[in-house]
Amino acid sequence: MTAPDLPSKPGGWLAERLGWASIASRLGGYSMSRRGFAFYLGGITLFLLVVQVASGILLTLYYQPDAAYAHGSVERIVGEVAYGDLVHAVHSWTADLFVASLFLHLFTVMIRRSFRSPHELSWLTGVALLALGVGQAFTGAVLPWSERAYTHARIGSELARYVPLVGGWLHRFMRGGEDVTSSTLAHAFGFHVAVLPAAVALVLSGHLFLLTRRPVQRPPQPNAESIPLYPDFFVRQGVALTGAMVIVLTLAIFVDRPLGPVADPRVSSAPDAQPPWYFLPVHAIVRAAPKELLGIEGPRFLVGAACVMGLAFVALPFLDRRGSRVTAWAAWVLLVTLLLLSLRALS
Amino acid sequence: MSSRDDKGGVARRNFLNLAVGGSAAAFAVAGTYPVVRYLEPPPGRARSASRVGKIEEFPVGSVRTVVVDDRPVHVIRTADEVRAFSAICTHLQCVVAYSAEHKQFECPCHGGVYALDGRNLEGPPPRPLEELTVTIDEGYVLVSASG
Amino acid sequence: MRSPSPLLLAVFAGLLALLGAVPAARAVVPAPSAAPSTNGAASVPLASRSLPSPMNATNTCASCHATLTDTKLRTPAKEYAHSAHRDDRIGCVGCHHGDPRDPTVGAHAKSMGFEPHPTHVEVPQICGGCHSDAAFIRRLNGRLPVGQAALFTLSLHGKLTAAGDGVAPDCSTCHGKHDIQPPSSPLSPVNRTNVAKLCSGCHADKQKMAGYDIRTDQFEKWKKSVHGQAFAAGNPNAPTCTSCHGAHASTPPDAASVAHACGRCHETEMQLFEQSPHSQGFRRRGLAACVACHSNHDVARASAIMVGTGPDATCMKCHNNDEKPRRVADEISNLLRGARERAADARAAVARATTAGLRVSGAPYSLDQVATAETKVRSVVHTLDPARVQAVVSDIESAADETQRLVQSAERNRRLERRGYYAALGLGALLLLALSLKAMDLDRRRRQGGS
Known part of the structure; x- marks a missing residue:
């Protein structure tokens, strides 16, 4: 039984020309664990990225990256262009879900310690993709040039100033100049639609290439049921992706995301200006931080500490000792801490 | 008995394949329609003198x-x-x-x-x-x- | 080496010339051409003023008075130093006369026409002496107008002052004395921003106005009026006292002329009013055109309730028992009410759509048309011609209807889109179900195959 489940009649002609039978049999040769949400997260993240690229390309048709027109052009997309509200809402919601599934993907990898040899490079490219994803989220949130976007740009770029060594450079870089101006918007747009997507494409192809070279091992559970990659795992992944799409559409259709008033530097930063949820832990820390810690400016200390933690995070595969459970514990502690901080920021 | 089972299995498999293919195609069309409509620029605004x-x-x-x-x-x-x-x-x-x-x-x-x-x-x-x-x-x- | 540029040479030559000229000028000052005609003639001061005398260039009055301990004597010298007249070609002597070249009390010689306290009657003559002399004024400041003194003599203020009235103002009452500032300066009491306070200083003072048959509530009324509120809000076009009453020739507009005062800004309304039956009727009865309905100092924001037969309608002040005017008032009132309701409905529809996140293409434009026609209808009402009002009202109504149509079509599209979304979600759920069944079927078969 080489191709057990080919839709013989309608697709047969095409399948024959593509040589699908041999591809299917090769794919069927790999086996995957049947259980475990973790194994579907990578695929979901990739799928959401595709949705982001598609909806983002559509948005560039009407978006105008100029401080004088940006907000109006988004209003036009939402209010005037046919189905523009849907495209905008899908892009906006998928951004959140994309970052969420990136984080979850990384956490499950951490907890399962799937980054161990020979998967160090998969881990490193994955962490790079997380950084690029956060960069996409930051630059994307600036583009509507609403009051919220403006505040977001101010705070975000100001925090970057405290990054050790490269802070000053990063600060100017994120603002596209000395202050948050129209240039910041132009800069953010260029990064959002060209620079960062190109980087994502590059790193992601590396990430996926490594996956084909060194397929993820099944977890060392003796009684786990294994299934062939094709068709069984593919169909299950299909269920997950359709579910993700249905969730995105439901959120986009039923939960409104108001654009908010246009950015006006004369208006004081809104008191309830909350960052996107994935920056909530940062928000909580920034709000609670004292003026000085150990003789260092509060923000500088915290951002510095976060950078040290980040470096440790990157170097995880090289720090991890075989047989030790510290990494898994650290992952849980980190997750719980971030959740608590987020709750703190919301209250 | 096993042959009858096989027959039922094949029929179910064909039906499921058809259901998956059909609903996937319909879902894709439902997704494509708004995109095509979106690509068409909205009418210009009425202008005064x-x-x-x-x-x-x-x-x-x-x-x-x-x-x-x-x-x-x-x-x-x-x-x-x-x-x-x-x-x-x-x-x-x-x-x-x-x-x-x-x-x-x-x-x-x-x-x-x-x-x-x-x-x-x-x-x-x-x-x-x-x-x-x-x-x-x-x-x-x-x-x-x-x- | 290149030769120096001609420009540099010219600048250098100019500097040399200046250095030479300064001592020369100093040498000239102590030896003035005496100009005897300047002295003595107190009634026509500074008769040779067509040529500002360089003798005044040494203002010994100011330098001496600035050192005096008596505040009354020192302050004028200090104030003069930052006044609009702080030009030594004018000097103290320009108004007070005397001899500024004499550094002793001799400067105050009566023989030189010294006048320490010009009287109420004299002040306009002193100011006018220079300010009515076009040739002189042009030499000092070409932008200054001339003839204010002549205008002043035409005004009620001027007539009273000339007759020796002690309360009526002279020039210095409004413009200030030694610290006089140009009217463009915000420090000047006659600056646009200060003039209402200046006028009310006397006109709102019951004691000062006691001898005259005049009210004292104009300032309070103006502050509450639509004009005063616009002024307080910083509108640069909002009228203050002088906008209607004039400045130097200030004369209260009477019944026959008030429409012209109002019409300087409300031009269209005045023209349309003159086409109305009121125009003739008011003139016959001596009623003041605009004021009869709008009042004057306390003019309120005009609104549609002014027209009609209701308790607040101004029409009823005169026409309570007149059958035909009552009918016309009702007719126009109904037209206005209808237009207002239609316009309000259209605005509400757009607001509703905007709240729902819908941007109705073309709606802002048609609402603009509604607003334009509403402005027009406020003018056309002054004709009291129902047919003309009707014409503009139908403009409002058609623009409002167009707005409603646009909003409704946008809302209908939105509803259709919604239905499409539900259908798409249904298809997604169907795909989810089919894939799940497929996965279960694959599981079942794999297990069968495995066992």
């Missing part, structure tokens, strides 16, 4: 080119009236220029020539230039976006 300048800025016998709603317009003042013509050639939409030497509008692209009252005199243009409505209000010249 635009002020193009004071009447003194249009001396008698002059032809001035102004921009109304991003489109070029020739405003001509004769001894007794002010008229405005769209500067867009009726042939292939090039912008026609006023020739002070020949007292006519000339299209640089394909040699169309129009008289100062918009009539198409020579060359390929099939119709006269579109004339736009001019109103003089409180000393200002207003040109409406359409005739």
Whole structure:
């Protein structure tokens, strides 16, 4: 039984020309664990990225990256262009879900310690993709040039100033100049639609290439049921992706995301200006931080500490000792801490 | 018995394949329709008349080119009236220029020539230039976006 | 080496010339051409003023008075130093006369026409002496107008002052004395921003106005009026006292002329009013055109309730028992009410759509048309011609209807889109179900195959 489940009649002609039978049999040769949400997260993240690229390309048709027109052009997309509200809402919601599934993907990898040899490079490219994803989220949130976007740009770029060594450079870089101006918007747009997507494409192809070279091992559970990659795992992944799409559409259709008033530097930063949820832990820390810690400016200390933690995070595969459970514990502690901080920021 | 089981299995498999393929195709179409509609730009907004300048800025016998709603317009003042013509050639939409030497509008692209009252005199243009409505209000010249 | 540029040479030559000229000028000052005609003639001061005398260039009055301990004597010298007249060609002597070249009390010689306290009657003559002399004024400041003194003599203020009235103002009452500032300066009492306070300083003072048959509530009324509120809000076009009453020739507009005062800004309304039956009727009865309905100092924001037969309608002040005017008032009132309701409905529809996140293409434009026609109807009402009002009202109504149509079509599209969304979600759920069943079927078969 080489191709057990080919839709013989309608697709047969095409399948024959593509040589699908041999591809299917090769794919069927790999086996995957049947259980475990973790194994579907990578695929979901990739799928959401595709949705982001598609909806983002559509948005560039009407978006105008100029401080004088940006907000109006988004209003036009939402209010005037046919189905523009849907495209905008899908892009906006998928951004959140994309970052969420990136984080979850990384956490499950951490907890399962799937980054161990020979998967160090998969881990490193994955962490790079997380950084690029956060960069996409930051630059994307600036583009509507609403009051919220403006505040977001101010705070975000100001925090970057405290990054050790490269802070000053990063600060100017994120603002596209000395202050948050129209240039910041132009800069953010260029990064959002060209620079960062190109980087994502590059790193992601590396990430996926490594996956084909060194397929993820099944977890060392003796009684786990294994299934062939094709068709069984593919169909299950299909269920997950359709579910993700249905969730995105439901959120986009039923939960409104108001654009908010246009950015006006004369208006004081809104008191309830909350960052996107994935920056909530940062928000909580920034709000609670004292003026000085150990003789260092509060923000500088915290951002510095976060950078040290980040470096440790990157170097995880090289720090991890075989047989030790510290990494898994650290992952849980980190997750719980971030959740608590987020709750703190919301209250 | 096993053969009957097999038969039922095959029928179910075919049905499921059809259901998956069919609903996937329908879902894809449902997703494509809004995208296709989205690609089509929304209709332009209705515009009112635009002020193009004071009447003194249009001396008698002059032809001035102004921009109304991003489109070029020739405003001509004769001894007794002010008229405005769209500067867009009726042939292939090039912008026609006023020739002070020949007292006519000339299209640089394909040699169309129009008289100062918009009539198409020579060359390929099939119709006269579109004339736009001019109103003089409180000393200002207003040109409406359409005739 | 290149030769120095001609420009540099010219600048250098200019500097040399200046250095030479300064001592020369100093040498000239102590030896003035005496100009005897200047002295003595107190009634026509500074008769040779067509040529500002360089003798005044040494203002010993100011330098001496600035050192005096008596505040009353020192302050004028200090104030003069930052006044609009702080030009030594004018000097103290320009108004007070005397001899500024004499550094002793001799400067105060009566023989030189010294006048320490010009009287109420004299002040306009002193100011006018220079300010009515076009040739002189032009030499000092070409932008200054001339003839204010002549205008002042035409005004009620001027007539009273000339007659020796002690309360009526002279020039210095409004413009200030030694610290006089140009009217463009915000420090000047006659600056646009200060003039209402200046006028009310006397006109709102019951004691000062006691001798005259005049009210004192104008300032309070103006502050509450639509004009005063616009002024307080910083509107640069809002009228203050002088906008209607004039400045130097200030004369209260009477019934016959008030429309012209109002019509300077409300031009269209005045013209349309003159076409109305009221125009003739008011004139016959001596009623003040605009004021009869709008009042004057306390003019309120005009609104549609002013027209009609209701308790607040101004029409009823005169026409309570007149059958035909009552009918016309009702007719116009109904037209206005209808237009207002239609316009309000259209605005509400757009607001509703905007709240729902819908941007109705074309709606802002048609609402603009509604607003334009509403402005027009407020003018046309002054004709009291129901047919003309009707014409503009139908403009409002058609623009409002167009707005409603646009909003409704946008809302209908939105509803259709919604239905499409539900259908798409249904298809997604169907795909989810089919894939799940497929996965279960694959599981079942794999297990069968495996066992």
